[in-house]
Amino acid sequence: MGVPFAVALGLIVAILDLIPLAGATIAAIIVGAVAFLHSIPAGIVVVVFFIVYQQIENHLLQPIVYGRTVQLSPLVSPHLRPHRRRARR
Numbered sequence: 001m002g003v004p005f006a007v008a009l010g011l012i013v014a015i016l017d018l019i020p021l022a023g024a025t026i027a028a029i030i031v032g033a034v035a036f037l038h039s040i041p042a043g044i045v046v047v048v049f050f051i052v053y054q055q056i057e058n059h060l061l062q063p064i065v066y067g068r069t070v071q072l073s074p075l076v077s078p079h080l081r082p083h084r085r086r087a088r089r
Helices: 006-016 023-038 040-070
Strands: none
Touching: 006 023, 023 040
């Protein structure tokens, strides 16, 4: 794709991905902006890549890792988040 500073951008992604919840999104915005400044097709490819990457990580890898860590089925781990009910007035 010829995007300039590819290694530096990869290092930024690696470091920002360590920040829970928002790190990968911040990295995608930075790298996507640099790729769009280079060329529109490169920007589109980078944005699509990050969307696919996030979906695979959040819906496939995290349940497997959480399942092994907590020793639960990967099918159960996405549903562990407690649901809050509104207090009735």
